[in-house]
Amino acid sequence: MFEPVNETEVRPHAGEGASMAAVSVRHLSLGYRDNPKALKDISFDIPERAVTAIIGASGCGKSTLLRCMNRMNDLIEGVQYSGEVILDGSNILSPGTNVTALRRRVGMVFQRPNPFPKTVFENVAYGLKLSGVASARAQEEQVEQALRAAALWDEVKDRLDDSALKLSQGQQQRLVIARALALEPQVLLLDEPASSLDPTSTFRIEELIYELKQSHTIIIVTHNMQQAARVSDCTAFMHGGQLVEFGQTETIFTFPSKRETEDYITGRYG
Amino acid sequence: MIGLSASMVSTVLLIGSGLFILLVASAGDWLFLSSEPFEAGFLDRLNDVFFAKPNVENGLTGLFPAIVGTLSLVMVMTLFVAPLGVATAIYLSEYARDTWYTKLIRISITNLAGVPAIIYGIFGLGFFVYGLGGQVDALFYADRLPSPTFGTPGLLWAALTLALVNLPVVIVAVTEGLDAVPNDLREASIALGATKSETVFKAVMPAALPSVFSGLILATARAAGEVSPLLLVGAVKFSPSLPLSSRAPFIEFEQKFMHLGFQLFDAVLFARLPPGGLGWVACIALILVLLIGVLNVTAVSLRAAVLKRQTVENPF
Numbered sequence: 189m190f191e192p193v194n195e196t197e198v199r200p201h202a203g204e205g206a207s208m209a210a211v212s213v214r215h216l217s218l219g220y221r222d223n224p225k226a227l228k229d230i231s232f233d234i235p236e237r238a239v240t241a242i243i244g245a246s247g248c249g250k251s252t253l254l255r256c257m258n259r260m261n262d263l264i265e266g267v268q269y270s271g272e273v274i275l276d277g278s279n280i281l282s283p284g285t286n287v288t289a290l291r292r293r294v295g296m297v298f299q300r301p302n303p304f305p306k307t308v309f310e311n312v313a314y315g316l317k318l319s320g321v322a323s324a325r326a327q328e329e330q331v332e333q334a335l336r337a338a339a340l341w342d343e344v345k346d347r348l349d350d351s352a353l354k355l356s357q358g359q360q361q362r363l364v365i366a367r368a369l370a371l372e373p374q375v376l377l378l379d380e381p382a383s384s385l386d387p388t389s390t391f392r393i394e395e396l397i398y399e400l401k402q403s404h405t406i407i408i409v410t411h412n413m414q415q416a417a418r419v420s421d422c423t424a425f426m427h428g429g430q431l432v433e434f435g436q437t438e439t440i441f442t443f444p445s446k447r448e449t450e451d452y453i454t455g456r457y458g
Numbered sequence: 459m460i461g462l463s464a465s466m467v468s469t470v471l472l473i474g475s476g477l478f479i480l481l482v483a484s485a486g487d488w489l490f491l492s493s494e495p496f497e498a499g500f501l502d503r504l505n506d507v508f509f510a511k512p513n514v515e516n517g518l519t520g521l522f523p524a525i526v527g528t529l530s531l532v533m534v535m536t537l538f539v540a541p542l543g544v545a546t547a548i549y550l551s552e553y554a555r556d557t558w559y560t561k562l563i564r565i566s567i568t569n570l571a572g573v574p575a576i577i578y579g580i581f582g583l584g585f586f587v588y589g590l591g592g593q594v595d596a597l598f599y600a601d602r603l604p605s606p607t608f609g610t611p612g613l614l615w616a617a618l619t620l621a622l623v624n625l626p627v628v629i630v631a632v633t634e635g636l637d638a639v640p641n642d643l644r645e646a647s648i649a650l651g652a653t654k655s656e657t658v659f660k661a662v663m664p665a666a667l668p669s670v671f672s673g674l675i676l677a678t679a680r681a682a683g684e685v686s687p688l689l690l691v692g693a694v695k696f697s698p699s700l701p702l703s704s705r706a707p708f709i710e711f712e713q714k715f716m717h718l719g720f721q722l723f724d725a726v727l728f729a730r731l732p733p734g735g736l737g738w739v740a741c742i743a744l745i746l747v748l749l750i751g752v753l754n755v756t757a758v759s760l761r762a763a764v765l766k767r768q769t770v771e772n773p774f
């Protein structure tokens with residue numbers, strides 16, 4: 189239905205103020221064993237310390253694209269990809285990449301809150317312990333710092349030894365954000381982080397995203413147009429494994445340059 | 459694991475407690491009221507039940523050595539079956555790729571759980587006792603041949619045989635537990651920079667711990683009651699000494715041993731019971747059931763203690 193998109197057409201005109209790219213995606217294609225064209229030649233630059241939203245109909249490849257940025261797709265048998273994802277000047281898709289170190293730099297939060305069946309403290313300390321933070325003092329400090337950054341500290345500071353599963357869904361989602369933040373990642377990947385939450389919790393997550401972008405590069409996949417419009421600085425619209433349009437959120441939502449984008453945003457499909 | 463409906467559970471409980479009351483009643487009747495075959499007096503009789511010298515005439519023997527034998531057997535078996543079963547389940551569920559070959563292995567293991575235990579007894583006799591035991595004797599105890607040391611039924615071979623009987627049970631229970639851990643948790647761990655094995659041992663295993671324990675509890679309970687394979691690989695009607703020693707590892711692995719289940723079997727079929735002797739049979743049965751109960755309670759409270767330390771609350 190769509191012609192392959194010419195790279196120059198989808199180049200970010202990242203606009204005034206937006207600094208260098210935090211992540212550059214170059215000619216990225218990916219195939220699953222039974223879906224050989226899940227991503228088709230995607231190229232764009234994700235700005236630093238800003239929120240980039242990825243929107244598009246279900247199954248268009250948003251999660252797949254997101255999961256390239258911390259190599260989570262490696263877990264799936266039979267995945268093949270080509271192209272480059274450049275973070276700090278090196279291609280993280282190259283076979284020599286230290287993926288565990290990469291995943292500490294690029295944190296991820298999933299659609300459904302997935303805390304471990306451990307205490308609140310143990311959840312946030314999980315990654316810290318693995319990365320070699322051994323002293324109890326250091327762990328306590330960094331756990332507190334992460335919980336504060338995730339705007340959860342005040343609610344859980346007296347319940348650090350309670351099971352994380354006793355928290356509400358919204359709190360659990362902020363807990364897993366804190367768990368990712370504890371490793372002080374540069375980039376935070378959020379895959380529909382609010383889609384299983386009630387409006388109040390959703391609002392708190394959006395507020396949190398606004399806070400976090402002061403210090404983090406954030407890439408958020410969302411189904412919710414209003415949410416994308418509210419939280420993001422740049423928006424990428426995907427369709428059928430292709431990147432149709434990428435640019436400033438304002439531009440995309442007010443003057444989309446492609447028919448497909450306009451149709452999707454105005455709710456004519458998707 | 460298996461979802462039993464409430465009515466099924468209560469039926470089972472009802473029948474179970476009915477049988478239990480019958481056991482207690484006939485054992486009590488015999489202990490308190492009848493006068494054969496031991497001296498009268500409740501305490502004397504209780505003493506006889508546990509410590510009576512074997513009676514050549516009617517074949518009855520004090521049960522204490524059989525209790526010690528049963529416990530030693532269960533302990534040694536658990537030492538074998540726990541690491542092997544858990545490791546196999548972890549490999550199958552977390553590491554092995556999902557091919558027709560691993561599927562075949564999984565199905566075979568499930569089927570092995572249904573093989574009658576006596577078949578394992580025959581295998582144990584052929585493979586462990588004559589095969590392995592014969593080799594051990596030839597290599598290490600050649601000076602004592604032709605009288606066998608390990609090349610004859612004994613505690614070690616019985617424990618290994620029972621471990622094989624229960625291995626499928628443990629593997630299936632633990633595998634089910636691991637499979638029930640949502641993939642979300644694995645992804646969460648990997649996304650935090652954990653390696654595969656860190657994920658398995660620090661995120662997945664703690665979440666699956668309750669089923670690991672359930673599997674082991676099931677296996678120990680079964681092992682304590684299983685008799686048929688023991689007929690072939692080491693249980694005896696009477697053994698002059700306990701399979702224990704005062705020196706490490708405190709177990710006489712090559713010794714034959716007495717076993718409650720075997721005593722029961724023998725009392726019913728072969729002993730020339732005195733009048734009212736069925737009460738004696740009830741006594742053995744009651745002690746066996748109580749022993750299994752104690753084992754289960756111990757295991758369940760161990761499980762509770764470990765889980766309490768490990769996590770606060772576990773949904774799986």
Ligand SMILES: Nc1ncnc2c1ncn2[C@@H]1O[C@H](COP(=O)(O)OP(=O)(O)O)[C@@H](O)[C@H]1O
Pocket residue numbers: 220221222223226244245246247248249250251252253264
């Ligand atoms: N593990 C997988 N194996 C095979 N196909 C997959 C897998 N995950 C996703 N897909 C397919 O790839 C396409 C893109 O999926 P996804 O990235 O999850 O879409 P989105 O997040 O936009 O809904 C879909 O057609 C989906 O069916």
Ligand SMILES: [Mg+2]
Pocket residue numbers: 250251252379
């Ligand atoms: Mg998705």
